[in-house]
Amino acid sequence: MTLTTRAGERRRPHIGSHAFLIVLAVAFLAPVVWAVLSAFKPANDIIRHPLAFDPSTFGLDNFIGMFEDVPIWHGFLNTAIVLVLKGSITLFCAPLAAYAFAKYDFPGKNLLFGTVLLTLMLPTIVLIIPLLLEMKELGWVNTYQALVLPGAVDAFAIFWMRQVIAAVPDELLDAGRVDGCGEFGLYWRIVVPIIRPGLAGLAVLTVMNIYNDFVWPVVVASSERMATLQVVLSTLASTISGNKIGADYATVTGELLAASTVALIPLLVIFFLLQKHFINGILAGSVKG
Amino acid sequence: MTTTSLPRPARPRRRGAGLPITRRLAPYVFVAPFVALFLAFGIYPMLFTLRLSFTNWHGAGSAEWVGWDNYTYLLTSPAFWNSLANSAVLWLLIIPVQLVIALAAAILLDNAKLRMRGFYRTAFIVPFVTPLVAVAQIWVVLFDQNYGAVNAVLGALGLPDIAWLTSSEWAKPTLALLFIWKTTGFIVVILLSGLQSIDSTVYEAAELDGAGRLRRIWSITVPLIRRTLMFAIVLQTLAVFQMFAEPFVVTQGGPYSSTTTAGLYLYNHITRGDLGTGAANSFLLVILVMALSLGMVRLLRAKD
Numbered sequence: 206m207t208l209t210t211r212a213g214e215r216r217r218p219h220i221g222s223h224a225f226l227i228v229l230a231v232a233f234l235a236p237v238v239w240a241v242l243s244a245f246k247p248a249n250d251i252i253r254h255p256l257a258f259d260p261s262t263f264g265l266d267n268f269i270g271m272f273e274d275v276p277i278w279h280g281f282l283n284t285a286i287v288l289v290l291k292g293s294i295t296l297f298c299a300p301l302a303a304y305a306f307a308k309y310d311f312p313g314k315n316l317l318f319g320t321v322l323l324t325l326m327l328p329t330i331v332l333i334i335p336l337l338l339e340m341k342e343l344g345w346v347n348t349y350q351a352l353v354l355p356g357a358v359d360a361f362a363i364f365w366m367r368q369v370i371a372a373v374p375d376e377l378l379d380a381g382r383v384d385g386c387g388e389f390g391l392y393w394r395i396v397v398p399i400i401r402p403g404l405a406g407l408a409v410l411t412v413m414n415i416y417n418d419f420v421w422p423v424v425v426a427s428s429e430r431m432a433t434l435q436v437v438l439s440t441l442a443s444t445i446s447g448n449k450i451g452a453d454y455a456t457v458t459g460e461l462l463a464a465s466t467v468a469l470i471p472l473l474v475i476f477f478l479l480q481k482h483f484i485n486g487i488l489a490g491s492v493k494g
Numbered sequence: 495m496t497t498t499s500l501p502r503p504a505r506p507r508r509r510g511a512g513l514p515i516t517r518r519l520a521p522y523v524f525v526a527p528f529v530a531l532f533l534a535f536g537i538y539p540m541l542f543t544l545r546l547s548f549t550n551w552h553g554a555g556s557a558e559w560v561g562w563d564n565y566t567y568l569l570t571s572p573a574f575w576n577s578l579a580n581s582a583v584l585w586l587l588i589i590p591v592q593l594v595i596a597l598a599a600a601i602l603l604d605n606a607k608l609r610m611r612g613f614y615r616t617a618f619i620v621p622f623v624t625p626l627v628a629v630a631q632i633w634v635v636l637f638d639q640n641y642g643a644v645n646a647v648l649g650a651l652g653l654p655d656i657a658w659l660t661s662s663e664w665a666k667p668t669l670a671l672l673f674i675w676k677t678t679g680f681i682v683v684i685l686l687s688g689l690q691s692i693d694s695t696v697y698e699a700a701e702l703d704g705a706g707r708l709r710r711i712w713s714i715t716v717p718l719i720r721r722t723l724m725f726a727i728v729l730q731t732l733a734v735f736q737m738f739a740e741p742f743v744v745t746q747g748g749p750y751s752s753t754t755t756a757g758l759y760l761y762n763h764i765t766r767g768d769l770g771t772g773a774a775n776s777f778l779l780v781i782l783v784m785a786l787s788l789g790m791v792r793l794l795r796a797k798d
Contacts, residue, residue: 222602223609229599230617233679237624239643240632252641256650294527302528309521317525324536330736330757331776335539338546338769355535358528388520417625419739420757424764438627439743442634458635465628476623480616483623484683 237469244268244466248459267459268467274448275464276429280437287352287422287433288415294357295411300404302358303366304392308378318367324360333424340425347428356421362407369403370396406485409475413483416472438468547773557770564774574775576751577759578782580666584755585734587670589727596678596726600685601711618679626676630743633672634659659745662752669740669753677733681726688722689715728787735783756782 243251245263271277305311306318336355337346345351373396381391397404419435427436437444441461446452476483547564551557568574599618603611621629636643637658645655658668692715700710716723738757741747747754747762754762756779763772 226599226602226610226614229595230614233617233621233675236629236632236636236675237620239636243635251635252638255641255643255646294531298527298531302525305521305524309517309524311518311521314521317529320532324532327780330738330760331780332536332539334760334764334769334772334776335543336535337764338542338773339535339539354531358531363528388516389524392524413623417627419627420761423742424761435625435627438625438631439739441631454641458641461631462635465631468625468628472623472625473620476620477616480619483619484615 237473240462241466241469244459244462246459248455251458251462252455267463270449270456271445271460271463271467274445274460275437275441276432276444277434277437277464277467279430280432280434283352283431284416284434286349288412290349290353291357291415292408292411294353295359295362296404296408298358299362299407300366300370300397300400301392303363304370304396306363306367307370308373308375308396321360321363325364329356330420333420336421337424345425347426347431349431351425352422352431352433362411366400366403366407369400373399402482402485405479405482409479409482412475413472434468438464441465543773543776546770547777549770551770552767560770564771565778567771568775568778573751573754574759574778577754577756580752580754581735581737581756583666584670584673584737585731587667588673588734589730591670592674592678592681592730593723593726595674596681596685597711597716597723599678599682600689601715603682603686604689615683618682620679621676622680624676626739627743629676630672630740633668633744637668660749662750665745665749665753669737669744672740672744673734673737677730681730684726684729685719685722688719692718724790724793728790731786731790732783735779735786 242258243255244267245265246258246267247262247264248267250257250259250262306314306321332355340346340351340355377395377399378391381395386394417435418433419439422433422436423439426432441464442457445457445460449456546557548559548561549557550560550563599614602608603614608614635641637645639645639655639657639660642658644658648655656664658664696714696718697710700714705713735755736757737755738761741753741755741758742761745753747758760772760775760779763769763775
């Protein structure tokens with residue numbers, strides 16, 4: 206006898222299914238949870254008893270030491286500057302171009318959009334050397350321009366937003382024209398309010414990508430002054446042992462985990478607050494290609 | 495020349511003709527910022543680099559035209575092939591394992607009656623939103639041979655220590671684990687979107703036919719979400735061949751170049767200042783990755 210009665214209803218999952226999912230969930234959460242908890246342990250305990258957690262010994266020593274040795278605030282500051290500038294460019298330019306592709310018919314449109322589709326297929330890493338050379342020519346190595354402008358309007362954002370905007374009914378735009386709305390006004394006052402959920406998804410994904418971006422920053426802006434958070438994080442061990450002469454492995458490890466913890470927190474907070482938009486963003490991201 | 499007083503037949507009008515000038519110009523204004531950025535930081539550097547790949551430029555001074563030298567150098571260089579082989583091995587270590595785990599998880603999560611669905615989905619996505627560099631640093635600590643938590647767990651189970659990061663046979667699996675950990679949740683979400691488009695009545699029919707669970711997955715679910723699966727594979731193939739931050743932070747490409755991936759090898763041209771070769775390497779990688787993606791799409795079509 207089958208328990209399935211009508212469409213959409215299936216059997217209650219088996220106990221084995223839960224076991225599998227729980228093992229998987231633990232495996233996915235364990236490294237992060239382990240790192241965050243360990244960051245509060247005395248440095249020597251992290252390496253001597255990596256699996257033991259005694260809350261009574263928890264303290265902030267690793268964090269205090271880390272803030273002395275690692276220029277992490279500087280990294281946060283640079284990341285925040287890039288995030289605001291690059292994020293605004295992406296969120297302003299990409300949907301606007303997408304609006305033109307979705308709602309206007311103009312000579313050259315197909316050629317332009319075809320190029321957008323083609324760049325979707327290019328692996329991003331192959332542009333690294335070309336762009337680096339261009340930055341050298343422009344004298345932009347180790348500048349904010351270099352961190353902000355290349356990649357500010359990526360093909361994917363346009364591709365995605367075009368699909369979102371195409372769903373806006375043309376009648377609304379025609380009605381707006383009758384009411385004397387200008388072309389940009391149509392976009393700003395009619396399209397933008399309708400596509401707000403899509404924009405939220407794009408915003409969340411953009412923030413995540415910029416915050417986590419590493420390859421381009423480490424190539425073009427690896428100086429101490431310009432290092433973004435991820436670049437600062439990438440050389441933690443040598444930074445810590447360089448600033449704390451004679452630091453042993455335990456101290457370095459403790460401070461390294463403290464720095465990683467501090468870097469994890471902003472994204473995890475955003476994620477838990479905006480989970481719905483995150484999943485939407487990732488799903489839309491999966492349309493890519 | 496004949497003149498006629500008859501009204502001319504209506505000619506098909508040019509697109510946009512007759513519309514107000516603002517409406518004709520508007521789309522160009524709207525795409526202008528994108529086009530400007532795209533020409534400046536997409537097209538121009540690519541063309542410049544294509545030219546550079548035929549020179550021996552080292553980042554300063556004058557460039558000498560060397561023809562196909564950079565390409566032949568790479569194609570006959572064991573280090574170049576080693577980097578591709580490393581990426582290929584990582585691909586083999588990652589893709590099958592990841593797909594099986596992700597498919598199983600997605601199929602289970604697709605069941606509306608599953609309790610704690612939200613919790614599982616959140617747990618699976620957490621790795622995807624964490625910054626890769628921070629996680630790579632955590633990996634270094636977790637997998638340390640002498641002090642790491644992973645070997646501590648093995649020890650507690652009575653198993654011998656493993657030189658995760660310092661032996662060439664284990665360094666690749668350690669990076670593969672990091673990659674699988676980081677991106678499987680993302681693949682689960684993608685596969686879930688494919689599964690949700692399946693009409694559940696097909697399962698009922700199969701169930702009435704007495705098909706077992708695994709059999710149903712293999713002969714119904716997998717074919718129905720074939721496109722989504724293929725899409726996930728293409729996406730992950732691109733990602734594996736570009737893998738850079740993981741070996742950069744965790745193993746620095748070692749031991750004995752066993753984790754110098756295609757992406758890291760490309761980067762190493764920059765640190766050596768050998769930009770002409772790097773440019774050539776970029777184009778070889780483009781060709782390879784494009785060929786891989788197209789090949790896989792072909793494979794998908796052939797099975798249709």
